[in-house]
Amino acid sequence: MSAAPARRASPLRAAVRNPLTVAGLVLLAVTLTALAAAFVIGWVDPSGPAKANLHGLNAPPGTPGHLLGTDNGGRDVLIRLVAATKATMLGAAVALTVAVALGVPAGLVAGYRGGWAETALEWLAGLAMSLPSLMVLMAIIAGLGTSMWISMTALGCMMAPAVFRLVRAQVHAVRRELYIDAAKVAGLGDARIIARHVLRVVRAPVVLMVGVMSGVAVTVQTGLDFIGLGDPSTITWGRMLSEGFEALDTNRLLFVWPGLAMVSTVMSFLLLGNGVRDALQRADTATRPRGRDRSPASRPVPPAVPGPRPKPPRPDELLSVCDLVVGYPDGSGGLVEVVRGATLGLNAESTLGLVGESGSGKTQTAFALLDLLPRQATILSGEIRLDGVDLLSLPPAERERTVRRTIAYVPQEPMSNLDPAFTIGHQLTEPLRARGVGRAEARARARGLLARMGISDPDRVMRSYPHQISGGMAQRVLIAGAVATEPRILVADEPTTALDVTVQSEILDLLRGLQAEMRMAILLVTHDLGVVADLCDDVAVMRAGRVVETAPVDVFFRAPGHEHSRALLAAVPDEGHVRPDYDAEAASAAWDLAYARKTSASPDRSLGGAGR
Amino acid sequence: MTRILVKRIGAAAVLWAAVATAAFFLTGLGGSDPGRAILGPSATSAAVAAQNHELGVDRPLPAQFTSWAGDLLHGDLGRSYLTGRPAIEGLGQRLSVTMSLVGLSLAVVVGLSLLLAVLAATGRAGIDRAVQILSLTTHAVPGYLLALLLLTAFAVELPIFPAFGYVPLTASPGRWLAALALPVTAVALGGVAGAALQGRGALIDVLESDYIRTLRSRGVPARSVLLRHALRNAAPPWLTSLSLAFVAMLGGAFMVEKVFALQGLGTLAVDATVAGDRPVIMVLVLLTGGMVILVNLLTDLAQMWLVPKARTA
């Protein structure tokens, strides 16, 4: 844990540090200036934009008095461009307001409350989203006329479902979070929970969407005007675009100006939306490790423990790891070492338990010898010897071939390790087929393996998809898949952690039986010393990226050598200890005492207090 | 599976009817005056009223709807207020123009977005960046503006492609393609960016998932892991973005048609909207609504086929 207290950087200040966001701000400032100028023009000289200089048709940009030149009617392009900002921005504001005003509350209600309101709103949103939106806009314009207010309100209504769905999905995700339950139990009302816990999660994605939708509103409105469905009495960028298009033969630059105005405005919305979203998100989200040992970089590594160096591996070992160092980028150009000189050896046909707490580097060590490290990880130094050959000195393709032929992997989480889109049968036969086994032969072998795993109806399981089987069954399937290719080494990463104890004991029995039959060596990565006692011949204890002790199990449990091993063993709940029976009098006395102290010390208590 | 199929098709049909009904009432809200449009400004109000009475538009909306829906069920889509000819006359030709444009664009979006998504997700940092910039740019440069730029650049300044007109595929495939090259680019680019970005995100998520690592550990070849397993699991969100891109491209095509003077559904729709030609608008609503609903249905079914879990839902 870092010692420095967190600085509470304001999200807005963080946003301004991003140059793209600053560019967005500058562009927005230009548009807003034009908007202000448009109001001034409308007030001082309402007819200005239509004033024609018949002596200067199609004047080029830079003509004195006409900075951007004139159009084919001799009207000043700049004045028209600025004046058009008003209608365009108002239209966008209308559409956006409608979309947000409808979408956000509906999404909050549907996501938080669920039930029939959610079903009804979701149905409505689905309906609205499966419409040919432009055609519907046209139908509305045909029925109600070309007023910008109407068409932009309609556009807002059509954008609302997207806002609704986004908000609903966000709220849905956060509604399941335990901190919402905790807030309910703490006595917070719905309004307070939404304000304090839900809105925070929703605001970042909504900001981005508002940016995108402002852009959509501007481009759609301009487009409608461009094809001639706009309000003929107002100047907009779309109308100028249309005029420019009509005059393409005589004045090729004319359409560029409104086009440029639109692009720069939309770009400013997008850049700002993006920048603010990123800044808010950084402030809002946590780095949360998924499962045990999965995000090494997010977890600070405790300082190295001085201790006896384990003996270097013996040459007769089947697999040996020597001084392995694995690093991950730390996000600021440097590297974090998650494995910092691990050394261990695995004998043929024996089981080695690799134990340690989360973040100790045991899973990363396992991935390194399985050649399965994520792309961003690098092996910085060390040796991994298989049959005496250093795997790390082999070219990558050959290393992969050797590892896949010899070492198989049983993962931790059974359900997430099966591809949901393919049947169990397909997933079991595919590796065999890749090794040149015929289709019928592969199926027969897969079937036989499932039967060996104690699965009573292998044919049905072969036809099943992963979501149709239980977790215990899935773990049997994964073990079958691992041993299908007759590996000499099985690396099992917490193979029973996600399972119930009764299933766990069956899986451990299964592994023990398979090892004897297939004469495999097993490297068992686990945090559970009971599992180690059940299955392993030897133990290697990892801490802070290093192996601090390697010993045969009976020695380890009887006389652990390293201080950290002793601490681990001491933390195991003692089987002999049973809590003494409840002593009603003692408990009552303690309770009364605490209650008396509580009521006298904290008058606040009565506010939420008992018996009211 | 069959029951789900029947249910989905039934729901799509109901949706289609709902869209048509809503559009009919929306177009009638303003109290249209087609008599005036047909007879011109010089006609007497009595003549206009007589014309309106003949067309039946002086009746209350529900009554108009009943007779319109009744005619529709008998295959009669009414006559255009403007031309007096059946509203579906000449529609086939216009449909072939718009469908050539949108269909070709969809093909470009499918192929190109898939390619870009795979390249961006598998660590081509340059392409990754390019996809993101393209997405930002296409949001700010809508299809019709891009069409104007392309027209100016590649048809006017450098006359490589024809500036306007449409050549049927049956007449000359080469000239059909040349005529559509610029419009398709204008229509498709936004969709390419959107779908590629979606596909990239989905693919990155899948590639980081546990089962991909397990498949690799089993010695399944990398190509098969990517193309069979990862792509299939990443496909559903990408397909959704395709169906959204289709709706957007249909709208985009309507606007781009104007730039390249293509006589498609878009130009027809604009003319009919300006004139308040309800029968034609309703034909177009039925047609485009049907297309969008059909595409959404196909997307649904494809997702069910790809991801077995969705079948039980």
Next chain:
Amino acid sequence: MSLLEIEDLVVRYPGRGRRAAPFTAVDHVTLDVRKGETVGLVGESGSGKTTVGRAVLGLAPVSSGRIRYDGGEIHACTRTGRRALAARIQVVFQDPYTSLNPAMSVADILSEPLVAAGAGKARARGRVGDLLDRVGLPSDAADRYAREFSGGQRQRVAIARALALDPELVICDEPVSALDLSTQDRILRLLLDIQHRTGIAYLFVSHDIAVVRHLSHRVAVMRRGKVVEFGTCRQVTSEPAHGFTEELLLASPVADPLRQRERRERRRARRRTDVDPRRQGAS
């Protein structure tokens, strides 16, 4: 007299889809917790043990049966009634990563229940240091965000939040199963220590019979929504009356190779003589 009495509790969820049968998560469960007592509720995944705790907290729907607290019925509480109960029944959840809002500082998290109960903001803030002290966290933790802490420290924050309103009963829903062994040990000690000092009662839900044994006066074993055995800790964990309890005891491995070997043999012998109640096959 019992503090919490659960009588014939049934929690049923509607099935997915219109025709699906409702799912009974908790099936006629009866148990009670006395003042200052720890009752362990042990079972496998899907046994309904967590749902019992959630029903007591008002987070799961009570289909039938009764829940009484300090003599008053609370299973059909209104929202205002629930809010009054907040000061008396609290919770510590399993996952310290999702039970604390990552965007809030520890001080905000701890003062939230106090503010909700009507204490002024300043006053609530004033209690934060005291609460942190009670769970063994330094007072400078208040200004930091939950996401900056390790799992064990987060769980301490969660315990401090539960203690903020001085409740008489805390539902502990697998409070240590996401933690490392040594952290787990420290958190269990903390919970025991708090109980000794304040006379608080725990309903301790866990899948780990070793942890439950360590902490509980009485233990209830649940399976498929039903309590199969409820008795003193010694009786349930030493001379189990029900076959499933015995199976559970034999299946959880002990950290001693010799004793574990013996236990494995006993389990196998039992399996050979008994008809295995757990049918193999997809569920």
